[in-house]
Amino acid sequence: MSDKRAVFDFEVRFSNGGALQGQDFRLDVGQGDISDRQLAAAVIAELRLLMVAEVTILNRRIIDEAHRRSPVARAAPLPGSTVLIDLSHTIEDGMITYKGLPAPLVCDHISRIQSRKTYAPGTEFQIGRIEMVGNTGTYLDTPFHRYEDGYDLSGLTLERVSDVPGVVVRVTGGHVRAIDWTHFAAVDVQDKAVLIHTGWDAHWRTDAYFENHVFLTRAAAEYLSDHGARLVGIDSYNIDDTNDGERPVHTVLLGAGIPIVEHMTNLAALPSEGFRFFAAPPRICGMGTFPVRAHAIIPA
Numbered sequence: 657m658s659d660k661r662a663v664f665d666f667e668v669r670f671s672n673g674g675a676l677q678g679q680d681f682r683l684d685v686g687q688g689d690i691s692d693r694q695l696a697a698a699v700i701a702e703l704r705l706l707m708v709a710e711v712t713i714l715n716r717r718i719i720d721e722a723h724r725r726s727p728v729a730r731a732a733p734l735p736g737s738t739v740l741i742d743l744s745h746t747i748e749d750g751m752i753t754y755k756g757l758p759a760p761l762v763c764d765h766i767s768r769i770q771s772r773k774t775y776a777p778g779t780e781f782q783i784g785r786i787e788m789v790g791n792t793g794t795y796l797d798t799p800f801h802r803y804e805d806g807y808d809l810s811g812l813t814l815e816r817v818s819d820v821p822g823v824v825v826r827v828t829g830g831h832v833r834a835i836d837w838t839h840f841a842a843v844d845v846q847d848k849a850v851l852i853h854t855g856w857d858a859h860w861r862t863d864a865y866f867e868n869h870v871f872l873t874r875a876a877a878e879y880l881s882d883h884g885a886r887l888v889g890i891d892s893y894n895i896d897d898t899n900d901g902e903r904p905v906h907t908v909l910l911g912a913g914i915p916i917v918e919h920m921t922n923l924a925a926l927p928s929e930g931f932r933f934f935a936a937p938p939r940i941c942g943m944g945t946f947p948v949r950a951h952a953i954i955p956a
Contacts, residue, residue, distance in 0.1 A: 660685045664716040666699055671709040671830040671839070682721070689718060700841035707830060708838040741925050743851075743889075743935075743950040744794040745860060753792050753919060754893075755866045760788035790945035796937050797916040801944030802906050807913070809940040816915055820849040820886055822933035822952060824926050827870065828855040834897070835872050837879035846884040849933035853923035856892040860921065869893035874904035881912040889917035889935070889950065917950055926952055 662683045668676040683690075683698055690698075696711035745753075749762035764770075765785035772780050796817065799806025823843050827835050835852065843850070852872070859865035869892045880888055888895070888909055895916055896905045909916055917935050931954040937946040 659721060660718050661721040662690055662695060662716060663719055664695060665714040666696070667712045667714070668699065668705060668708055669710045669712075670705075671707045671827070671832045671835075673831060676703075676705070685718065692716065696838065697841035700838060701843075704842050706825075706839070706842060707827065708841070709832060709836065711838060737956040738953045739956050741922065741931075741952045741954060743920050743922050743926075743952060744948065745857075745919060745921050747786075747788075747793040747947060751793075751861065753795075757789050757791055760786055760792050762786050788947075790943055790947075793947045794917065794919045794921065794950050795945050795947045796935055797906065797910060797918065798944050799910040799913055799915075800942075802903070802910040806910060806944070809937050809943050809946055812915065812937070812939075814936060816887060817936045817948075818934050820933045821847070821929075822849040822851060822926070822931050823929045824851045824853050824923055826853045826928070828853060828924075830870075833868060833870050835870060835876055837873070837875045840876065840879055840883075845880055847886050849887040849889065849935075850880060850885045851917075851920065851923055851926070851933070852888070852890040852892075852895075853926075854890065854892045855924070857919075857921040857923075860919075865893055869898075871895060871897045872905045874908060877905040877908035881908055881914060885909075885914055887915050887917065887933070887935070889920050889933075891920040891923050892918070894918060917948065920950055927954060930954065 662685045664681055665679045666677070666681060681699065683695065692713040695713050695716065699711060700708050747760055750759045752759050763785050764782060766783040768780040768782050771782070798808055798812050800808035823845065825839055825843055827839055854870040856870055871892060872895055895918055896903045906916065931952045933952050935948040935950040937948050940946060
């Protein structure tokens with residue numbers, strides 16, 4: 657049986673403006689058929705397009721034609737030193753992370769002055785106290801946050817959140833708030849920590865942070881789940897549209913066992929790929945969310 661190739665026209669619209677068209681584009685499809693959505697994803701990946709809002713496939717047909725592609729060897733990474741990149745906001749007394757939730761209270765449980773009566777002269781300690789909700793600062797959601805029978809912080813495996821190969825998908829400067837699946841089609845998300853760089857962290861600790869934030873669509877969450885993302889993070893106010901009470905992105909990702917890290921920062925400092933990601937919270941039974949010191953290691 658001969659190889660099959662799809663021949664089709666396409667039009668790509670970008671979320672930051674502009675469009676791209678192609679006629680009689682050819683794509684290897686093996687021995688079977690391929691859907692318009694699969695063709696759209698392949699166009700994005702083959703051309704390595706970013707900020708894609710929509711792809712329209714036209715005049716699709718399948719022909720018998722020999723494939724043109726041969727395997728490409730990937731270069732091994734060079735040994736060398738590494739750099740640590742902090743991706744977390746600082747938690748401070750009185751700060752608001754999510755509108756409507758209480759701010760953390762950070763204070764002394766035992767002050768240095770109080771401790772002096774317990775220890776030898778010249779020896780003193782401070783024991784701090786913090787009262788806060790789990791959704792404070794840069795935090796991680798486990799499935800228990802959304803589902804009663806989902807795993808909680810104590811059931812989160814280190815393999816999900818530590819030393820995970822990462823990729824950054826950049827959607828800064830766009831004209832739309834809703835980030836659709838097309839923005840991820842040019843990226844290999846399989847078994848990766850997928851971090852969405854929106855630039856919204858620039859509004860942190862301002863009133864603008866709480867309004868008209870960038871978020872993912874349900875289709876984007878389904879794409880990330882279907883393509884095997886290990887973790888998804890974002891530097892925005894919420895990964896969902898907060899006007900949608902169904903919270904489709906939390907529902908899809910946490911339903912698939914994929915943890916979410918929200919309120920990240922400093923994603924501009926990361927390369928698009930080639931780094932390792934870490935965001936481990938404490939092991940706590942009966943809680944679904946908790947702050948993390950999210951960070952990445954990249955080659956120097």
